[in-house]
Amino acid sequence: MSVEFRKDLFANERDDNLNEIGKPKIRQDIEGHVTGRTAYYDDHLFDGLLHMRCLRSPHHHARVRSVETSAAEEMAGVRRVVRPSDVPNNLNALLSIIGFGKDDEQLLAEPLVRYKGEPILAIIADTEAIARAACAAVRVDWEVMPHVLDVEEAIAPGAPSVNPAYPNNTFTYEPYDHVKLRFGDVQKGFAEADHIVEAEYEMSPIEQAPMETCGAIAAPETAERFVCHTGTQALFFSLGTTAKLLDTPSSRLHFIGGTVGGGFGGKVDSIVEPMAVLGAMLTGRPVKFQWDRPEEMQVGAPRGAERWRIKDGVMNDGRIVARQFTGFFDAGAYTRLSSYAGTKCTGHLPGPYTIPNVAANTFCVYTNRTPATAMRGFGITGVDFALECHMDRVAEAVGVDPISLRILNSYRDGDMKAHRRVAKNCALVECCQVAAGKAGWGLSADDMAASSMVGTSAERAAIPETALDQEGREGERVAGRLSTTAPAPGTRVLPAGTRGRGMEAVPVQRPDMQILSERVGHAVPDKVDEPEAAPPVAATVPSAIAPPPTPATASPPVRPAAAPPAAAPPVVPEPVGAAPLPAPPAEQSYTPDKPFSRGVKRPGVSRFLSGRRR
Amino acid sequence: MPKTPVTFNLNGAETGVFVDDAQNLLEALRRGAGDLSPKFGCGQGTCGACTVLIDGVPHLSCLTLAEAVSNRNIETTGGLAGAALHPLQKAFMEGFAAQCGFCTSGMLMAAKALLDRNPRPSREDVIEAISGNLCRCTGYEPIVDAILKAAGEMRGGYAA
């Protein structure tokens, strides 16, 4: 297999005389792989290692009436039954580490389980076999409850409520139950179009299925510290999550990761690490918590199910003049990373095409399915499947060659995208030309002569007058007051040229960095970081896309799409773009007054809570 | 928990371990003998990451009763290199035939069993030989290419 470099393309934008980039290299870790010396998390031997297994719900939605563990506890070799009450701070949401979303998931569920396979207790034993047999010996009295497994059934009036943090079964993108994207007026576009092409697409969940299953080994070190070897893809998420759930400073946690036996997004959820560390804390012994293959497939969070409806208005020559999109991301029972999938999806629309009228409603919906999480381009990849299938349908409807249709509609450098960013470094035209050549697909001379670098115009670069609506506030849907999930016709107008709020990288040293210092064990003076000084968040600044208040230092997988708003919330009449940015908080250098203390006490909140204070 | 002693030859060295009841060979090799090169991927014979050679023949160590290998010869990827790397190891490195590396030791054992028996495998032979070994990141083409390249090197090199 050889790589073909097309250095003829965009040659003036690139320096080909670099020492490393563009040169074949042998992976620095591969010698360890071929000699079997690479140490994955499970390749660390501990004397007296104990094994932890979970007892899991056989039901999609049920209440635990009672649990009978005496038979298990009497088995030789069983060391400890771990119950929900053993988890010091048994409620978390993965993205709470960066202040996005509400805590909604327990490490061990009680009294309700909300998906099949949700753990309700764990057993630690001398061998894995004993832990398995002991789990099998536990008797649970379940009260089975009604469940919902489909996104649109879940948002219909009368559906069972899945997640108490989001009782309407939708993640809240303040103030709406979905993300709105509005650019131009799709209704006007449809009226002008020669053809309307509508279709629905959907995708089942996809398990990442890494070769190495999720797992971690934790063991006591000295000075009340614990070491944790883990296969996580997100070491600091796992560290922060463990500190929060176990209500302990992260300075007590020595996390070692970095060698992952395949992840693809399936190892960011930080579940095995707090379990293993909790086990080590409760027993004082090294504890391994390793999912087996059935667990990896059943409870390992997949790429969630998605459903998309696309309606295009197209001219006879193939120009797409309006695109309306309604998308549903099935989060499963808990948020994990699905809220971010909705944000990413919206930032990606309408695909790599310049379309003058775009409207999208994107939902993140709770169902009683396995919680979904990250997987390779989640929020984008499946959406692209739908968009590109739809491009083929459009081509067929208007009788235009499908590759030619893409070249015709592609972004050109300088075009305005639907989320009000200028397109640059575009390359779809060239990709189409090369792909057509590889496939032996004939293109017209005009298509072969096209370039991503030319073709923009004042019209393509402009932000049009935009129709806004305010449908879909949290709770309206479940109350039965809305008839459709698709974008509603506009009731107000945002003047042409309104850019919306610009997003800029915030200074690295922000007030919430002081919370970070708390997390590593410093006390925080009471007066800092009051809400007024909080970073710009959706609550005070209108935003259709509800960007999480992410510090510029956040890890890449959770960086918000740089997307300004296209709709206005009720509190700021209009225009949206005029809403003033809060002044950046004055930088203060922070000096810990009590270094290495174990956090501060704040009633009702984990002392080691990181991220935005709620 | 009662333990049973089992002795075998591991990569040329006489080895003894104590195993739990019905323990599989994978666990006995990893936790008992300390050879961490075979990997646990499924515990059900689906993925091939635990492949080892028993008397030169590939077996799935996760489905092999440890007690049943008494006095037999076991080879793992941990013992594949001598003073220098085995041609398979070199070819895997140079051909980018490993990414996360978790399937690699099983792949190498399956490939070694093939080349020990058939020094001139066809591409189809190679595909068949690793058909019980899953890879989730590299893709199979670089792995097949690397095995074919190693076979060529072994014919032209010291194995000729």
Place this chain on the structure above:
Amino acid sequence: MTRVVTVSSLAEAAAAGGAILGGGTLLMRQVNDAPQEVPELVHVNDPALRILRSDGAHWHIGAGVTMTDIIASPDCAALHPVARSIGGPALRNMASVGGNLFAPHPYGDFAVALLALGAEVIWSDGRAQDIESFLRGRDTAQGAVQALRVPKVTPDRLAYRKVSRTKPKGVSVMSVAVLLETSAGTITSARVAFGAMGPTPMRAPSAEAALRGARLDVAGVAAACDACVRDLAPVDDALASAWYRAEVAPIHLRRCLLGEV
């Protein structure tokens, strides 16, 4: 959790009463997964179980003969495609013919061929039982299987096909085996067996009846293919729904009969 008893003969194993370990591909998986379900594992070191020989018009296949042993025997050429369809090389070095008889849905493809061939199951006490009645009582059977007595056929008589989602190897969506006798292009007799289309490998007597006297071509086998589903009881699993299996079974039977790609 799981006690291991090692014995040197099948008779002792049958008397021991625990689960008899063959190649381990099913039983060790269960031990790994749910040790409490396997309180005793009987490990048999009996060379007789590995005997594979020709007995006149029959093959004698010891219960411990592996898929690799079958492939290595030139005499068993008709069974080579069947053995090769099972797992990868490492699994075939372990998986035994005797164990395959007990493999639950969707496994047990070798037993499908044995069912089409009309094999006899020989128990440790020497008792012979035809494979159909064996399969009916399989999941509650007591005792130890010693060997299979299989009518010998040439490769052209046994048509076999395993349908998988993944290439080159995957678990069965279904498998089909047909023992055919033809005379001048007309089918004189047929035994049709399906795997992964019911709780055990199953015969399709409606298809067999429709094949008798039919021409071995697309039009000739059409009625039999349509009829095959009547005798099958497919279930939903992670690989395919019962509906899908029933829909495509006639097509795969036709492809198997006619050797279509």
